[in-house]
Amino acid sequence: MDSHVEWNGSKTLTCTDKNGLKMDLGWGGEGISPVIATLHSCGACSLIDVVDGLKNRELTYASVDLDLERSDTNPKVFTKIKMIYRVGGIDLPEKLVTRLVEHSHAKYCTISNMLKHTAEITWELIVE
DSSP states (O other): OOEEEOOOOOTEEEEEEETSSSSESTTSSSOOHHHHHHHHHHHHHHEEEEHHHTSEEEEEEEEEEEEEEOOSSSSSEEEEEEEEEEEEEEEEHHHHHHHHHIIIIIOOOOHHHHHTTEEEEEEEEOOO
């Protein structure tokens, strides 16, 4: 078993992976929804690629903000995702960071590569 999802009553769920690590989800305002967790996962997956790619640099800050648009009809798939990366550090070459973001979306980030089949994913980069 790679994942176990258990309803806790009301509108909450506990997700447990094969190593026993847990994540709580919910709906109707009782916790992070699975949809938003997917959006968070897209940002986290790609940001990991950027941070990992800068492991030999003096990185002081890295974040990504995401805006989401969804279809109005069911299934309400993601149709647009805009990502704004902010990366700070000492002497970070903007071309390198740009290339890392491009490579993340082209082949490394599993989540964005799944989502790009229904969503137009755009991004911008701010190197501070």
